[in-house]
Amino acid sequence: MEPLKTPLVPFGDSHEFHDIFASLYPRLVSYARRYGATYPEDIAQEAFVILMQRDSPVDHPTAYLYGTVRTLSLTERRPLKNQSISLEAVVEPGKGPDADDDLLSQEVRERMKALSPTFRETLWLFVVEDLSIRQISEILDIPEATVKTRIHRAKAHLRNQLNSSGGLHVLA
């Protein structure tokens, strides 16, 4: 098939678009799976289409993609309109976290699970997805200060956890 030549916002030329898609798509699928989406691939693809469909460019395309995936996943999980789902129900239980956690050790998984869903979500985006605080604030639609607070609280929880279990060997 002949590759597309027309540049498309915000991906630039075809080659650049393929590289970015190849790097972000698996991450977005994994992120949708974390929210327990039934069809995480469809959601990740839809997020890309929505981004490319836009006329005006977005300031932070990565954050936009993650935010779209999050919204679509939560919407897919919502059987009735206006029915809210708790983060605990969204992130765990479900088949979602299993796939992501393949990349992490059992010990890390246990530590992440010990955190509250709110802190876990922020910490995951910051540490595992390697996103900035600014991007996380856009994805979760909360102020940057709140993101920082959550990260620092998660850090304190992790420290307490390590101190109580005497697991400082992880640092070593």
Place this chain on the structure above:
Amino acid sequence: MSWHDPARSSEPESETALRNELRGLLGIPAQPLNYFENDPSPELILLADDLRREAQRRKHTARRQSSWLLLAAALPFTLALAGVGVWGIAQKHKADRLTAAVVHQEAEIQQLAAAQQHQVPQSPAADAQQLRVQGPQPKGQQPRALLMGQASPKGRPKELVIPVQRSPDFNPNNNESVKTH
């Protein structure tokens, strides 16, 4: 525009240090996790191109849809405006007709008034002419109306007036009143 994310590229060092610290606490290697392949697979390239086409198709459809929606939304207002405009024009024509009729009537009234004013000065002349035609009354002869005892024009009571031949030694103070029954 290339894929440029300022939020990621302009990340302060404190954030990077915090991330590394958290990675240490969690036991995750300092390097980012290898989520993706170095070279995109042919399947991923095909999928990316398909998504790109889909985005372009939706973009065109959405544009067309939005213009149709705009048109549909503007149609009632346009119709209402056109209706008001037609009604206004009809009202203006009606007002013009009425104004013309009023002006015409005023002109007729003025003409009539001018004709009346022209006729009023002729009346005294006509009276004078009539008197001239009747001629002077013979001396000592009263009008027939007075002889027949009719009421005077001023509504005075009826009187029988007998004309008399004035004698040469007529004295206006030497007269006799005769009562009638």
